Structure formats: C-alpha cells, structure tokens
Amino acid sequence: MYKFYDFPLSGNCYKVRLLLTQLGIPFETINVDILQQETSLPDFLQKNPNGKVPVLEIEPGTFLTESNSILLYLAEGTALLPTAKLDRIQVMQWLFFEQFSLGANLSRPRFWISVTQQAEKFASLIQYHQRLGNVALQVMEQHLAERSFFVNEQYTIADIALYAYTHRATEGGYDMSPFPKIADWCRLVRSQPQYVSLAAI
C-alpha cells in the first residue's frame, strides 16, 4: 500500500490526498509536522532531500516528491488526465502556472497570517506575494469567464492543483470578492464525486 507523508494543513499535501481519494487508491498516512521542523530531520531528508511534503512512497524505498508531479503519476491512464496531446499540454501549463505564479503567493501569506500568526513580522513579504497572487487569480478569473473547468470542459488534475490553495486564499488575507467565476468553479470542484475537504486551521 502507498505510504503518504502528509501535513494535514498543507494545500500541496491536500492535492494528493484529494486525488488518491477520488481515484479510490488506498493509502497509509504518516503525519509529518512541519511546524516542528520534522521535514528537516535526517530520516525525512533521505525521503526528500528538498525537505518538503508531500512525499508518496509507491514501493518500499521509492519516493515521489513535488505535489504536481505526484498528481501526474497517479492520474496517468485515468479520466483526470486527458490523452490528446494539446489537452494534456494545457494541463501541464496550468500545473506549472500553479507552481510558479500562484502557489507560493497564496500559501506563504496563508502560512504567516493563519498558521503561524506572524502577520506583522512578515508584513512586507505578505504584501509582495499578494500583489503577485492577485495577478494570477485575475488570469484564472478571466480563463473561467467562458469555461466551467480549466481544460477541455472536464475535471482534471489542473483543477485539483489550482483549487488546493485558491479555495482557502482568504486565509492568506486575499479579498476574493473580485473573483466570482473562481467562486463558481470552487463550488463545482466541491460537487465532484468522493470530494474531501482540506483540514481546518
């Protein structure tokens, strides 16, 4: 059985947990507390030298890292990853967009404001990330103006990856009122079969 190294509040871990659940793949969860620096321990660094969760151990000693890469691995051959070359490359584009333009800009303000409650200490970095994050959210809002899902009008791992931090952006101090199409899409993601929630902070 897969072993899933998980921090329940992490959006990147949530992506993997949601997909494993929706695909009906059984897995054993091992909690790793990043607030206690458990990802910096030598034993964990042997699993992922980059010191980050999620990690998925697909067989003893074989560890997959990088949340979006794990999504690609798990979704291969399922309806959640299109096979047509141009559809598939659009999924890839959104996965890279998520990691470069969206993820850290939503997750770091959320971490400092809501998880560790250090908003004052990190005020200028929060503002820096929020400025970039709002640009990314505007790109998503515009894309969803004429679409229900991100690629090919079907639920894919692009939706899972983008949803993970977006649906909790307010915990990072974001005002989501300018993004009604994103709100509609979030409702649609929540209505998918075998949906599970991200843990509450």
Place this chain on the structure above:
Amino acid sequence: MYKFYDFPLSGNCYKVRLLLTQLGIPFETINVDILQQETSLPDFLQKNPNGKVPVLEIEPGTFLTESNSILLYLAEGTALLPTAKLDRIQVMQWLFFEQFSLGANLSRPRFWISVTQQAEKFASLIQYHQRLGNVALQVMEQHLAERSFFVNEQYTIADIALYAYTHRATEGGYDMSPFPKIADWCRLVRSQPQYVSLAAI
C-alpha cells in the same frame, strides 16, 4: 514554422531556444521587450493572458506557454525525455522543483541586480529569494555528488530547465564557490552537441 516569442535575456526563454536548437527544429523569433512592458500589451495578452514569455506558436493561433511545459511538448518522443515511467516522473519532479524552489529565487535577484540595476531598492527581497535559492542549490549540489546528470545519467530537459538560471546565478549575487559539482555539471551541459549560449546582459 514555429514562431517563438522571446526576450533574449530571459532564462525561461533560453530553455526553449536551447532545446529548439538542439533538436534541430527551425523557428522564427519575435522579440518581446519586457523592459518596455510589451508583455502587457493587449496583443500579447491574447497570446498569453499571464503576460509572460516564452510563448511558442506551434500553428497559427495555437500558443504554448510556461517554459517547462513547452520543453515537455518539444521533447516528447526524443532522447531528451525518457519513456520509462519512473525516469519520466523524475524529470517531472525536477521541472516542478525548478519552477517552485529555484527559478524565481535565481531570476528575480538577477533581474534586479544585473538587468534593471535596482539592487538597493529591492535589497530585502533579494535577500529573501537568495536564502531560498541557496537551499535549492544545495539540494542540486547534493544530488550531483554521485551523478553527472539529474536523471538516469543522461542529458534531459531536466538539465536544460535547471541550467538556464543556475549557470548565471552569480548575476543574481550568488556565491557559487560552495557548489563545485554544479560547476562540473554546467561544463557538461555546455559540452552537449548544438549548445548555444544565453545572451550576455
């Protein structure tokens, strides 16, 4: 013929230019000057609503965005993208690592220090990105301690993606002396057939 929307100083554009050249794919280059905000013009935003280069127009009106996604598209079916599932997922892992843990941490200090020469104005953000970038470089150095290339002892698009900003990290104020294995690997990349250089600032 492919149309390549390019800013010659960009490492992300360089990845695509290097791969196109090494694969012997002919392309027409259209320069887009990000210093003149040309990526924010309505005509460009129709090509990439996220306002970033590179963009590759593979047929009239079909635009690929996100540098690492373009690498995946171009390398499919070539020796630069392994076919074995576990090798391929390792390439994916490094592509996402590059976008999340390395890219912006190297490119933004380089942009502020060497391209726009605003090091003082952005001093605290430069320090923030350098701290994160040094962690990523250390992960790469450790990985290369027992390997010549990043995946499966062969030159792949993982090497191209990681090389683009790493080999010019000093332009972002990085001290590369703690990373001798990275220096060896950079020399090996430069020795590959049909290698072309990133433009000088």
